[in-house]
Amino acid sequence: MITHDYLITAAEGLHARPATNLIRLAKKYKSATSLKKGEKTVKLNSMLNILSLALKGGDTVTLIVEGEDETEAAAAIETFFKEELKNL
Template sequence: MIKKNVTIVNDAGLHARPAAAMVKLASKYESDFYIHMYGYKVNGKSILGVMTLAAEKGAELELELDGEDEEEALEAIVELIDSGFGEVYEEDEQ
């Protein structure tokens, strides 16, 4: 099992779209994935769980991975979070 702390850097925080991206990525790996935040623990492969964290920009998460491909999975997930998820905002026009 490995653990790593990360900070949410994108302005919109871990809302629907980033959550979907992260869950989708995590589900590609065999390893179990949990997120700890301020005493909560959720399954990182559960979009509903991740969304309930309502992690805003600046929130600190502890990622916990356990399984054969844990190193690989952790690296990919951290990269996604650090990149601000590429796409982060809701559109709103006029």
């Protein structure tokens, strides 16, 4: 299992458009992927799951990846958080 914390740097937070891109990215891998904010953990397979976290700029979220291709999945999602969210 791989876990990593990310700071949401986009002022708008993680809204519908980047959430859709994140779901598409996560679905490319066999590993189970989740986001955790505080005590709430959601799977990266549904827009409603992600939006229910109400991630705003300045929030910290924990990525959890577990499965056979977890290293590759975690690396791809790390790139998403560092590049795509920064460019919003």
